[in-house]
Amino acid sequence: MPLTTAAPAHAATDPRAAFDRLFRAEYPRVVAIALRILGDAGEAEDVAQEVFLQLHRRHSPHAGFAPAWLHAAAAHSALNVIRARHRRESRERRWMSGAPPSEDPAERAVATDTARRLRAAMGHLSQRHASALALRNAGLSYAEVADALGIRASHVGTLLRRAETALRKEIGDAAL
C-alpha cells in the first residue's frame, strides 16, 4: 500500500472541514446515545442536531474534548426531553384539576409501548446512571464513557453496575 502525502495540516484543520469530519465521525454515536434514552429515532436525531449546533456555537471542532462533550451532551439533552415532557404532563394535571394530561396525538401514534417503557425507566433513574447506561450501550468504550462523565475509567464498572441494578428495579425481570 503506497504512502501518499496530503495537503498541509492547516488545510485539514480548517474549522468547517474539521467540524464536518467530527460530525461524520460522531453523529451515529450521538444518535445512538439519544436513542437509548428516548426510544424514538426521529427525536434522537433532533437531539443530535441540537447537540452539534451547540458544539458549533460554543467550541472549536479541534478541541480534544469535543467527542466527549458531544457524548455527554447527547445523554443530557435526551434526558432533558424526557423530564420536560414529565413536567409538562404534571403541569397539565395541576391546571386541569386532576384530569389526565392531554396526549399529543402524534406522540400516541409514534411512541410504541416499549419506547414509552424505555423513557419511563430511564427518566426515573438518576442522570448519572441513565447517562452511563446510554453511553455504554451506544457503543462507547469505558475510556470514552469516563471522558464523557468526567470520571476515571476504573470507576465506570462500578457506575454501570449500580445503574444496571437500578434499571432492573425499574423494569423488573419481564423486561421485554
Added chain:
Amino acid sequence: MHLADGTIRRAVDEPFALDPARRRHLEACPRCRGRAMELREDAELAQRFLAIAAHGPADSEAALRRLDERLSTGGGVPRTGGFRWLRAGDGRHRPVRDPRRRARWVRRSAAALGGLAACAGLLGAGVASGFITIFQPSQVAPVAVTTSDLSSLQELASYGDVSGIPSLTLIPATREQAETLTGVKAPEPASLPQGVTATVSYWVMKGGTVTFTFDGAKAAAVARQLGATLPPMPAGIDGSTLRVTVPSVLIESFGANLADLLQGRTSATAPALVIAVTRAPEVSSDRASASQIEDYLLAQPEVPAGLASEIRAIADPSRTLPVPIPVGLATAQAVAIDGAPGLLIGDQTGLGSLVLWERDGTIRAVLGTLSSDQVLAVADQAG
C-alpha cells in the same frame, strides 16, 4: 480477597483491562466467576432493554445537510420528524409529527428491531457495542517471514469482506496539530546522534478502522476457482466481524523531509532519524474469540507451516504485536528501553536500524540510517 463488583463488571466488557493478577483470580475463583455471570446477566438485560427502539444506521450525510441548512440560513434546526404546528383537539397548538415521515420511521424501526433481535442472540461477553477486544498489544515479538509468506497471506483476504482500509496518508503538521490529531505526545530527545540535524518536521499518518467479516461461502467460492477445496468455515467464525482500529501515527523527522525521504528524492548525506509514536492498535470481535480465529487461520493452506509455528510460539498472542522480520534482509534481538521490553531490528546491509517498543498503551519506534547503538540512545530518551 475477592474482586469488587465494579472490577468484575469491567471484566465482563473489557477482560484485558484487568491486570494479570486480577485476571488470574477471576479465572480461578468460583465465587468471582459466579458473580461475573450474575453481572453479565444484568448487563445483557440492560442491553436488550435499551436496544428495543434501535433502528438502522443514521444517515450522517443527510443530517449534515440539514445542519448546513440551519447554519447557512440561521433558521431553526429542521426536525427529522417533520414537526408541524397543528391545533390539537384541546384547541392548543402543539408540534405534531408529519405522519408521512412517521410511517417511514415506523417501518425502518420495525425492520431494525427484527434484525437486532436476531443479532442479540449472537452477542457474547461484548455487551454494549457487540464487540469485545480480543487483541491489544502491550509488547512486541519478532516473526520471521519470507516474501512468499507475505504473498500467500494475501489470499486470506478472500475469506471475507474487508472495508475501511486506511489510505496511510501523510499529513505535514505543527507539533501541536500532530499531538491533537493523534492523541499522543511528541518525544523530545535532549541529544541527537552525531550528524543528525536538529531541524525537525512533524507529520501525521492517518489511521482508521478496518472491518473484516468472515464469509465462508466466499472463501469456498474462491477456493473452487483455484481448483481447491476448503473445509467448511466453523459456525463460530462464519459471519463473525473483526474491527481493527489503526490509530493515527505521530512522526518526527529530523533532518530530511519525510516525504522526500520515503520517495528516495533526498540527496542529503546527513543521517536521517525518525521517531514515531502511536496509540496501540486494537482488534475487537463481535463473536469469535482470539484463540478460535488463530486456530482457524493458522490451519489454512495459505499460511505457510513455518510461519504458523512462529505465531503459535508467541506466548500471549492477544497482548503481543507480531513484527514481521524479512528473512535474509534483517535481524532482530530483544532489548529493554528504560525497562520496557522492545525489539531492535537491523538490516543486513548495516545501513539502518529500528527499535520498537510498547509503553503505557503506545507503540513507539525510532529508526534511521544509524547504527543500533545510536537508535537505542535516542530511544532511551524517547522512552
